[in-house]
Each structure stands twice: as C-alpha cells, then as structure tokens.
Amino acid sequence: MAGELPEYYFRVRENGAAVFRVDTENRQRRIEMDQIAMVNIRNGEIKPQGDRTLSDEDRATIDAWxxxxLQVLARRDIDDIYRAVDYLNLTTQWVQSKATDEQLEAVTDGLLLAMHDLRSTLVRKKADRLLKG
Structure with missing residues (x-):
C-alpha cells in the first residue's frame, strides 16, 4: 500500500459508525483493526467497546469525525433536493413527450398527491418565513 494508513477507521452505519484503531506496527506487519467505540450521530452518543476507556485523543478524533x-450529510441532503428538482423537470418532459396513456394512468394520482403535499408544505413554510421577517 502506498502512503501511511490513518490511525482510526470509521465504518459508517446508518446512524453513525463503528470506530476502529488501525494497527500496522505488529510482528506480522498485517493491518489489524481493533474496534474501540460505537458512535451515534443522531444523539451524539459515543459508547466505548467492551471495558475500554477512550483516551482524550480518541474522543477528539471521534468528535472531529x-x-x-454531519456536514457531509447536510451537503448530501441539499444535493438530493437539487436532484429532485431535476427529476421533476425530467418527469415533466417525459409526461409531455414520451408517456403513454397507460403509463400516465399508473403514475398520475401518486404524482399529483405528492406534488400537492409538497406545494402545500412549501407555501406554509414560505408564509412562516415571511411572517418572521
């Protein structure tokens, strides 16, 4: 492997990560990963694994991660919304130029309800912002 491996590895899970300390300084010169903690991003909880106590360096590294x-997930959320706008535009083009009557019959009610729900929520949130400002 080129370069030096990081001291910690975070195996991402849906709500956080399993945290491992990476060790390459052993007799077999193999990569060993020792799980040291579980992290819950939603509530900020850090649970040491087994009977271990996390060092200040462990905690600082986990907190930084x-x-x-959280920043990565926030960027992804907004990126997903921009993609949704693109999908709505592509869907409009599909409806106008390619969709068959059978296809439209299959998707129209679901799309109309979802768009109505979205529009109602957007209008309500915009009104709330205007009243605050």
Whole structure:
C-alpha cells in the first residue's frame, strides 16, 4: 500500500459508525483493526467497546469525525433536493413527450398527491418565513 494508513477507521452505519484503531506496527506487519467505540450521530452518543476507556485523543478524533460527518450529510441532503428538482423537470418532459396513456394512468394520482403535499408544505413554510421577517 502506498502512503501511511490513518490511525482510526470509521465504518459508517446508518446512524453513525463503528470506530476502529488501525494497527500496522505488529510482528506480522498485517493491518489489524481493533474496534474501540460505537458512535451515534443522531444523539451524539459515543459508547466505548467492551471495558475500554477512550483516551482524550480518541474522543477528539471521534468528535472531529462526527462534526465532519454531519456536514457531509447536510451537503448530501441539499444535493438530493437539487436532484429532485431535476427529476421533476425530467418527469415533466417525459409526461409531455414520451408517456403513454397507460403509463400516465399508473403514475398520475401518486404524482399529483405528492406534488400537492409538497406545494402545500412549501407555501406554509414560505408564509412562516415571511411572517418572521
């Protein structure tokens, strides 16, 4: 492997990560990963694994990872919304130019309800912002 491996590895899970300490300084010169903690991004909980106590360096590294991970997830959320706008535009084009009557019959009610729900929520949130400002 080229380069030096990081001291910690975070195996991402849906709500956080399993945290491992990476060790390459052993007699067999193999990569060993020792799980040291479980992290829950939603509530900020850090649970040491087994009977171990996390060092200040462990906690600082985990805290930094959690902050970075929250930023990544926030960027992904907004990116997903921009993609949704693109999908709505592509869907409009499909409806106008390619969709068959059978296809439209299959998707129209679901799309109309979802768009009505979205529009109602967007209008309500915009009104709330205007009243605050």
């Amino acid at each position: 959690m902050q970075e991970r």
